[in-house]
Amino acid sequence: MELDCLGMRCPIPIIKLAQALKTSPEVVLLSNDPATLPDLIAWSRMTKNQYEILGRDRYLVKRL
Amino acid sequence: MGSITSRFQSEAPLHPAARAFLADAFDRGWADPSKIHGESRQASILLNEAKETFASHLGIRRDQVEFLSDPALGFHLGTSGLLHGSSQFFYSAVDRSEVFAIADLHSGEKIPVALDGSIQYPEGGSTDLLAWQTINGETGIISAAPTKFPGRLFVDATASGAQIPLPENWSTALWNSRTWEGPAGLGIFAVADEGIWRNPLPHVDQKISSSELSIPLVMASAIALEAHMRDYADKRDALSTLNAQIRNFLHSEIGDVDIAGNASTTVPHLLSYSLLYIDAERLVNELDRRGICVDSGSACNATNMEPSHVLAAMGLLTHGNVRMTLHNQTTPESVEIFLQELKTLVEDFRN
Numbered sequence: 074m075e076l077d078c079l080g081m082r083c084p085i086p087i088i089k090l091a092q093a094l095k096t097s098p099e100v101v102l103l104s105n106d107p108a109t110l111p112d113l114i115a116w117s118r119m120t121k122n123q124y125e126i127l128g129r130d131r132y133l134v135k136r137l
Numbered sequence: 138m139g140s141i142t143s144r145f146q147s148e149a150p151l152h153p154a155a156r157a158f159l160a161d162a163f164d165r166g167w168a169d170p171s172k173i174h175g176e177s178r179q180a181s182i183l184l185n186e187a188k189e190t191f192a193s194h195l196g197i198r199r200d201q202v203e204f205l206s207d208p209a210l211g212f213h214l215g216t217s218g219l220l221h222g223s224s225q226f227f228y229s230a231v232d233r234s235e236v237f238a239i240a241d242l243h244s245g246e247k248i249p250v251a252l253d254g255s256i257q258y259p260e261g262g263s264t265d266l267l268a269w270q271t272i273n274g275e276t277g278i279i280s281a282a283p284t285k286f287p288g289r290l291f292v293d294a295t296a297s298g299a300q301i302p303l304p305e306n307w308s309t310a311l312w313n314s315r316t317w318e319g320p321a322g323l324g325i326f327a328v329a330d331e332g333i334w335r336n337p338l339p340h341v342d343q344k345i346s347s348s349e350l351s352i353p354l355v356m357a358s359a360i361a362l363e364a365h366m367r368d369y370a371d372k373r374d375a376l377s378t379l380n381a382q383i384r385n386f387l388h389s390e391i392g393d394v395d396i397a398g399n400a401s402t403t404v405p406h407l408l409s410y411s412l413l414y415i416d417a418e419r420l421v422n423e424l425d426r427r428g429i430c431v432d433s434g435s436a437c438n439a440t441n442m443e444p445s446h447v448l449a450a451m452g453l454l455t456h457g458n459v460r461m462t463l464h465n466q467t468t469p470e471s472v473e474i475f476l477q478e479l480k481t482l483v484e485d486f487r488n
Contacts, residue, residue: 083436083444084456088414108436108444108455115395115454119413 075101079130083108087116090134094122098136105130142428143471145461147274152318155361162353170352180352187352187359191325194299194362195312201327204355206348208295208324209235211311214345215291215326217243217337219266219308224289227259228268230450231276233293236268237446252452254278254398261288266308271297275434275447275460276397277407289333295324299366300404309334317365318465319358323351368465369406376463377405379472383461384408386476391483395454406463409434411448415457415486423482429475432460 074097078086086104093100102109113124113132123135151159162183168174170181185199192199205211212235220226226245228236231254240247250256254276261267265288272279274296282304283290289308294301298316307329314323326345328334336345380400387394393413397403412420417435424431434445435458444455459479463472 082442084414084416087456091414106436107442108449111444111449111452111455114452115411116413118452119393119395119454 074099076103078102078104078106078109080105082106083112087112090116091120094134094136100134101127102132102134103130104132143467143475144430144464145467145475146430146432147460147462148315148321149318149462149464151320151357152361152364154364155319155357158360159353159357162356166352166356183356184352187355190359190363194366195294195310195325195327196299196303197310197327201329203326203328203345204350205324205326205346206322206350207346208311208313208322210346211295211324211326212236212293213239213337215293215309215311216266216268218328218334219289219291221264221335223264225261225265226268227261227265229256229270229280231256231273231447232268232270233274233295234446236293240268250450254280254402254451256280258283258286261286263287265289266291268293271301272404272407273447274407275445276409276451276453277403278398279402279404296407297404299362300369314354314358314361317358317362319361319365320354323354323358365465372465373405375469376465376467379463379467379469380405380408382469383472383476386480390476390480397448397451397453408461408463409448409453410459411435411454412457412459412483413454415483417457417459419486420457420459420482424475424478427478429478432462434458434460 076093078089083106086106086109090102117124122137125133127133166180166183168176168180170177170184188199188202191202216239220243226240226243227248228240228245229248230250248256267283267286268291269283270280270293284304290306292303292307292310295311295313303310310327312325315321387410394410396410417433421433434448435456436442436444448455
């Protein structure tokens with residue numbers, strides 16, 4: 074599924090992402106908040122999930 | 138809004154000993170010490186006494202003590218004054234923004250920082266410059282001294298005050314009076330070897346900076362430094378216990394928390410942690426309504442809406458960040474009240 078968080082400020086994109094992952098094992102996250110990339114790195118480490126950068130403001134997040 | 142019950146923000150009021158001394162300092166130290174009148178001579182003597190105090194606590198010679206009425210100017214003096222021609226400037230990703238600004242002018246090389254705050258220093262040559270932070274003011278992580286670096290070393294001691302000794306290979310060093318509960322607007326700058334340092338500022342005589350200096354504030358800062366170091370020696374163990382108690386509580390009672398460093402890698406009076414899924418601005422405001430003051434490095438609390446470059450560089454969570462300073466006056470009761478309020482608020486926010 075695709076989760077559009079463009080224009081939303083931290084921590085909303087990460088909160089919405091965690092909610093979305095409860096129902097979907099893979100989420101494409103769209104976010105242009107400057108805190109999103111550093112927070113994805115830390116969040117993946119803390120929650121043992123995986124992310125990859127697909128392009129500008131576009132991330133693929135997988136539940137492990 | 139309730140009255141303040143607990144202060145955990147980085148800035149602290151002037152130390153009571155310095156405050157009690159201020160009126161007297163203004164009575165005795167108002168004259169221009171460079172003139173030859175009796176009152177000027179007295180001001181000059183007082184200034185020298187203050188220099189003696191700073192020198193003995195900071196581990197430098199009295200003649201190396203330079204006062205700056207703008208502490209941030211010391212970043213420029215301490216780094217640009219050591220860069221010549223082919224020098225390479227190394228600095229770390231968790232250095233202060235002032236250092237970043239100077240590095241931009243000199244094509245500086247930014248050294249990455251690991252999750253635990255450790256830094257792999259470059260080998261460097263004898264004319265290269267390394268900016269080294271004694272401790273990081275946001276996370277409290279103590280940085281290993283780059284004692285093997287063969288080049289010039291700028292020591293940023295603006296977060297550690299007199300608590301971390303200078304390494305033997307220091308070239309320039311900077312302190313901030315606020316660190317030891319002294320008055321704001323006073324920096325202390327030192328140059329180890331006048332031979333390799335050149336004043337990067339336009340200057341008319343041997344004085345490093347021509348800005349005017351308040352001798353009463355210098356005297357008050359010296360009093361504050363002595364009192365602060367005495368208090369800290371007495372309170373250090375108690376602060377370590379409180380720090381450990383907060384860390385344990387965060388892990389066991391709150392959870393989903395990213396804490397910077399651990400008890401053995403940080404100073405006991407500083408603590409930074411990020412709470413997953415928490416809006417730091419809301420949290421800081423709710424705590425403030427309950428009379429509890431904390432700082433935050435999260436984007437929503439920054440004027441430029443960018444997350445803390447320190448947290449981002451280390452790979453720590455940048456949202457939901459809380460920064461706490463445990464002051465000599467911090468009590469176990471105020472920490473206990475804070476922790477219970479924090480737990481209630483975080484549970485409420487997460488649901």
